[in-house]
Amino acid sequence: MVKCTGKSVLKGIAIGKIYVYRKKEFTLVKTYIEDVAAELKRFDQAVKEAKRQIGILYQEALESVGEAEAKIFEIHGLMLEDEGYLEDIKDKIEGKCNAEYAVKEVGDEQAKVFAEMDDDYMRARSADVLDISNRIINILAGVGDDAIKSDEPVIILADDLTPSETIQMDKDKVLAFVTVHGSANSHTAILARSLNLPSLVSTDVALLDEYHGQAAIVDGFNEELVINPLEDVLLDLTAKRDEWISETESLRKLIGQDNVTTDGRRVNVYCNIGGVEDVDRVLESDGGGIGLFRSEFLYLGRDSAPTEEEQFESYKAVLEKMGGKKVIIRTLDIGADKKADYLGLDPEENPALGYRAIRICLNQPDIFRTQLRAIYRASAFGTASIMFPMIISVDEIRKIKEIVEDVKNELASENVAMGEVELGIMIETPAAAVISDELAKEVEFFSIGTNDLTQYTLAIDRQNQKLESICDTHHPAILRLIQMTVENGHKENAWVGICGELASDTSLTKTFVDMGVDELSVSPTYVLGLRKTIREI
Ligand code: PEP
Ligand code: MG
Numbered sequence: 001m002v003k004c005t006g007k008s009v010l011k012g013i014a015i016g017k018i019y020v021y022r023k024k025e026f027t028l029v030k031t032y033i034e035d036v037a038a039e040l041k042r043f044d045q046a047v048k049e050a051k052r053q054i055g056i057l058y059q060e061a062l063e064s065v066g067e068a069e070a071k072i073f074e075i076h077g078l079m080l081e082d083e084g085y086l087e088d089i090k091d092k093i094e095g096k097c098n099a100e101y102a103v104k105e106v107g108d109e110q111a112k113v114f115a116e117m118d119d120d121y122m123r124a125r126s127a128d129v130l131d132i133s134n135r136i137i138n139i140l141a142g143v144g145d146d147a148i149k150s151d152e153p154v155i156i157l158a159d160d161l162t163p164s165e166t167i168q169m170d171k172d173k174v175l176a177f178v179t180v181h182g183s184a185n186s187h188t189a190i191l192a193r194s195l196n197l198p199s200l201v202s203t204d205v206a207l208l209d210e211y212h213g214q215a216a217i218v219d220g221f222n223e224e225l226v227i228n229p230l231e232d233v234l235l236d237l238t239a240k241r242d243e244w245i246s247e248t249e250s251l252r253k254l255i256g257q258d259n260v261t262t263d264g265r266r267v268n269v270y271c272n273i274g275g276v277e278d279v280d281r282v283l284e285s286d287g288g289g290i291g292l293f294r295s296e297f298l299y300l301g302r303d304s305a306p307t308e309e310e311q312f313e314s315y316k317a318v319l320e321k322m323g324g325k326k327v328i329i330r331t332l333d334i335g336a337d338k339k340a341d342y343l344g345l346d347p348e349e350n351p352a353l354g355y356r357a358i359r360i361c362l363n364q365p366d367i368f369r370t371q372l373r374a375i376y377r378a379s380a381f382g383t384a385s386i387m388f389p390m391i392i393s394v395d396e397i398r399k400i401k402e403i404v405e406d407v408k409n410e411l412a413s414e415n416v417a418m419g420e421v422e423l424g425i426m427i428e429t430p431a432a433a434v435i436s437d438e439l440a441k442e443v444e445f446f447s448i449g450t451n452d453l454t455q456y457t458l459a460i461d462r463q464n465q466k467l468e469s470i471c472d473t474h475h476p477a478i479l480r481l482i483q484m485t486v487e488n489g490h491k492e493n494a495w496v497g498i499c500g501e502l503a504s505d506t507s508l509t510k511t512f513v514d515m516g517v518d519e520l521s522v523s524p525t526y527v528l529g530l531r532k533t534i535r536e537i
Contacts, residue, residue, distance in 0.1 A: 001226060001227070001228050001229055001230045001233065002226070002227040002228060003224055003225070003226050003227075004203050004204050004205040004224065004225045004227070005203065005204055005223055005224055005225075006178065006179075006200030006201060006202055006203030006204070006205070006223055006224075006225060007183070007184050007200060007201050007202045007203075007223060007465070007468065008184070008198075008199075008200055008220040008221070008223040009177075009184055009189040009192050009193055009197075009198075009199040009200065009201060009220070010192065010193050010196065010197065010198045010199060010220050010525065011198070011220045011221050011244075012196070012197075012198030012220045012221075012241075012244055013198055013217065013218065013219055013220060013221070013237055013240055013241035013244055014155060014175040014176035014197065014198045014217070014218040014220075014241075015175075015215075015216075015217050015218075015234075015237065015238060015241060016152070016153060016154055016155050016175040016176075016215075016216065017150075017152070017154050017155065017213055017214065017215060017216065018154065018155050018157050018211045018212060018213065018214050018215075018216045018227065019148060019150055019154035019155065019156050019157065019212065019213075020157050020158075020207060020208070020209060020211055020212040021148070021156050021157065021158040021161075022158075022159075022207070028100055028101065028104055028137065028141075029101070030097060030098065030101040031097075031098040031101070032096055032097075032098075033093075033096050033097070033098050034096075036093060036094055036096065039093050039098065039099050040090060040093055040094075040099075042099055042140065043089065043090070043093060043099040043102075043103075043136075043140070046099070046136050046139040046140045047080055047086070047136060049139045050080055050132065050135045050136050050139055051077060051080050053135065053139075054073050054076045054077050054080070054132075054135075055073075055077065057073045058070050058073035058074060058077065061073055072128070075125075075128060076128060076131065076132050076135075079125075079128060079129065079132050080132055085106060085110060085129070088106045088109075088110075089102045089103055089106045090102075092105060092106065099140050100137050100140045100141055103133050103136045103137050103140070104133065104137060106133070107129055107130055107132075107133025107134075108130075108133075110129045111126040111127070111129045111130045111133075112126070114126035114129060124304065124307070126304075127303040127304035127342070130303055131303055148169060148170055148173045148174070150173055152173075153172065153173050153174060153175045154173060154174065154175060155175050155176045155177075155178060155216050155218055156169070156174055156176070156177045156178065157178050157179075157205065157207065157211060158177070158178075158179050158180070158207070159179065159180050159181060159207055160179050160180065160181040160182050160188075161177065161179055161182065161188045162188065162337070162339070163186075163187040163188055163191060163297070163300055163337065163338050165188075165301075166188045166191045166192070167191065167274070167275075167297055167300050167301045168301040171195055171277075174195070174197060175197065175218075176192075176197050176198050176199050176200075176218040177192050177197060177199040177200075177201075178199065178200045178201075178203050178205065178218060178225050179199075179200070179201050179202070179203060180202075180203055180204075180205060180207060181201070181202065181465065182201035182202060182463075182465065183201060183202065183462060183463050183464060183465045183468055184201055184202075184468065185451050185454075185455075185462040185463075185471075185501065186201070186337060186462065186463055187337055187338060188201075189201055190272075190451075190501065190523070191274065193501075193523045193525060194272060194273070194274065194278060194281075194523040194524065194525065195281075196281075196523075196524075196525040198218050198219075198220035199218065199220070200218060200220070200223065200224075200225055201465070202465040202468070203225055205225055205227075211227060214227055214228055215227075215228060215229065215234075216228070216229070217229055217233070217234070217237045219237060219240075221240070221244075251528035251529060251531075251532060252528065254286075254528050254531050254532060254535075255285075255286045255528070256286065257531060257535065258535075259288070259530070259531050259534045259535070260534065260535065261513060261534055261535070261537040262535070262536070262537065263537075265513055265537075267512075267513060267517065267518065267519065267520060267534055268288050268289065268291075268497070268518060268519040268520070269287065269288055269519075269520055269521075269522065269527050269530050269531055269534070270287055270288055270289040270290055270291030270292075270326070270328075270497070270499075270519055270520070270521040270522075271285070271287035271289070271290055271291060271292075271521060271522065271523065271524045271527060272290075272291060272292040272293075272294065272499060272521050272522060272523055273290055273292070273293050273294070273318070273524075274293075274294045274297035275297050275298060275314065275318075276314055276317045276318050276321070278524065279317075279318055279321045279322065280321075281524035281525075282322070282524050282527075283321070283322075284524070285524040285525070285527040285528055286527060286528065286531075287524055287527050288325060288326075289322065289325040289326035289327065289328070289383075290318065290322060290325070290326065290327040290328060290521075291326075291328050291447065291497055291499045291519055291520075291521020292328060292330055292387075292447065292499040292521050293315075293318060293327060293328060293329045293330060294330060294333065295311075295329055295330055295331060295332060295333075295371065296330075296332050296333045296334045296338050298310075298311060298314055299332060299334055299340050300338060300339075300340060302340075302342075303341075303342055304342050305340070305342060305343070305367065305370075307370070308370045308373050308374045308377075309374075311370070311371060311374035311375075312373075312374040312377050312378050315327075315329060315374055315375055315378035315384070316377075316378040316381045316382075318382075319378055319379070319381045319382025319383070319384055320381050320382060322382055322383075323382070324382060324383055325382075325383065326383045326385060327382060327383060327384055327385070328384075328385040328386070328387055328424070328447065328521075329375050329384060329385070329386055329387075330386075330387050330388070330389055330426065331358070331361060331368065331371055331372070331375075331386060331387070331388055331389065332357070332360065332361055332367065332368070332371055333356070333357040333389040333390065334356065334357070334360060335351060335354060335355060335356020335357060335359075335360060336351045336352045336354070336356050336463075337351075337463055343360075343367075345360075352452075352455065352461060352462070352463075356390060357389040357390035358388050358389055358390050358391060358396060358400070359390065361388075362396065362399055362400070365403060368403060369403065369406075369407055372386075372403065372404060372407040373407055373410070373411060375421070376407060376408060376411050376416070376418045376421065377411065377416055377418070379418050379419035379420075379421050380416075380417040380418055380419050381419075382419070383419065384419060384421050385421060385422040385423070385424060385444075385445070386404075386421055386422075386423055386424070387423075387424040387425055387426055387445070387447055388400055388423075388424075388425050388426065389425075389426045389428065389449070390426065390428060390429060390452070391425045391426065391427075391428075391429065391432050391439065392429050392431040392432060393431070393435075394435070394438050394439060394442060397425065397439065397442045397443065398442070401423070401442070404423070422444045422445060423443055423444055424443050424444055424445035424446060424447060424494070425439060425442075425443050425446060425447075426446075426447050426448070426449045426452075426499070427439075427446050427447070427448045427449065427453065427481075427485050428448070428449030428450075428451070428452035428453045428456070428500070429452065429453070429456050430453070430456055430457050430481060432485075433448075433453065433481035433482075433484060433485050434481075434484070436484060436485045436488040436489060437488040437491065437492075439488075440488050440489050440491065440492035440494045441492050443494055444494055444495070445489070445494050445495045445496065445497065446485055446489045446494055446495075446496045446497070447496075447497045447498070447499045447519075447521070448482055448485055448496065448497065448498045448499070448500065449499060449500045450473070450478065450482070450498060450500025450501065450502035450503070451500040451501055451502075452500070453478060453481060453482075453500065454471065454473055454475075454478055454500070454502075457475070457477050457478055457481060458471065458472070458475060458477070458478075473501075473502055473505070474507075474508065478502075479511065482498070482512075482515065482517075483515050486515045486516050486517055487516075490516060495518040495519065496516070496517060496518055496519075497517065497518055497519030497520065497521055498512065498517055498519070498520055498521065499521035503520040503521055503522050503530075504520070504522040504523065504526040504529075504530060506529065506530060506533040509530065509533045509534060509537065510537050513534070513537055
């Protein structure tokens with residue numbers, strides 16, 4: 001039996017087998033080959049395998065998301081039969097270049113040609129050529145895709161996980177995450193929490209292959225990973241897990257009840273989500289609405305930005321599923337730990353203080369307009385609100401409003417139906433909290449992002465695991481900024497919510513209620529526990 005300690009992301013217990021997850025990286029180099037015939041054969045076999053994989057993906061997509069979404073794999077299949085593409089690669093191999101490099105060169109050349117075309121449809125094919133080329137290269141180089149190959153749900157043991165890796169995992173196969181690095185406030189941790197997975201970050205465990213397949217327990221209460229537990233430990237923790245499950249079950253009697261204190265103060269309890277796949281959990285846990293839809297997750301784990309149509313479909317699906325309940329869509333908050341290579345953002349010394357979120361949107365309005373068009377089009381299918389992240393000035397809001405007005409006029413001239421959309425901002429920089437009196441005149445609501453507000457107020461990088469011990473999330477400076485924001489919001493009739501992780505900290509619920517906070521937006525996992533706390537105040 002081996003015991004390791006980490007930092008708990010969710011108080012719960014998972015029991016299962018370990019799956020050691022390694023990033024599959026390799027360096028692509030150009031080499032000179034002698035045996036051209038053997039290399040051509042290797043290439044032909046890789047193309048055949050790529051077709052087989054794409055065929056499977058097509059079927060899976062057809063069954064899970066429908067014909068329209070599956071079409072992309074049909075296109076990939078056709079591209080793999082394109083004579084021009086295949087012949088160009090073979091020519092390079094005949095020039096004695098290794099197959100991997102030949103595929104890379106031809107893929108890049110063709111992608112560039114597509115990218116420079118005028119037609120939107122053809123331009124979008126650029127990412128597809130890169131995608132199929134990468135698939136062939138990975139097959140040639142013996143690199144697996146990152147899919148979890150296991151018949152049963154497992155405990156993922158990894159060095160670290162980026163939000164895009166986490167988002168791409170088949171969640172039905174995951175019982176828990178345990179990472180050697182990472183902090184409890186990272187987006188990967190937030191994702192684990194929203195999936196109700198009792199996970200550990202910053203764990204002192206060695207990433208040994210021999211652990212793969214071994215029995216283990218993730219104990220989120222004691223912040224421990226137990227590998228190969230002794231019989232009595234297993235029995236003990238199994239009982240504790242069952243107790244946790246039954247306590248969670250017993251909260252279900254609060255479904256349908258109000259979030260109201262004993263003296264009659266009502267607080268909205270909404271949910272944070274990353275995509276349409278999370279909405280079922282919101283409904284199951286009786287969330288009153290969606291207080292934070294982190295739309296940037298739609299942009300992660302892919303080779304190109306989601307189109308207006310793709311975004312429209314996602315927002316519409318969430319709005320329809322929520323059946324008229326409020327859905328607050330936060331516009332793209334990419335940057336810092338949420339990276340998308342295709343945006344071509346330069347590496348930065350201080351990414352958290354850098355080019356991110358609304359700064360990108362105001363500087364690259366095409367990206368912003370596409371998203372706004374998609375949200376306004378979807379607004380006809382439910383109750384949509386929009387909020388803007390990382391605001392620091394009134395000037396930003398004015399610029400945003402100009403773009404919003406322009407997009408709305410454009411859609412109106414196309415006779416597109418739109419609903420009433422409430423506009424708000426995130427208060428997650430100390431600057432925004434301090435000038436919240438002025439900002440409140442411009443918007444209908446504030447949502448306080450305590451994750452970033454904490455990192456910027458305390459000057460503590462939320463990703464830095466070394467600083468977690470001094471990261472006092474209850475620091476009086478943060479609580480005062482929250483109080484000030486609530487008061488300033490209310491003076492101008494703007495409602496004020498909290499959507500950072502602090503919203504689910506029940507030791508502060510009474511403080512927030514006393515401050516007059518109108519809404520708390522939490523992971524679906526916490527809705528009923530929070531309701532219980534509110535009802536006992
Ligand atoms: C926050 O900063 O508190 C927040 C809710 O946004 P994110 O965690 O996505 O940065
Ligand atoms: Mg934030």
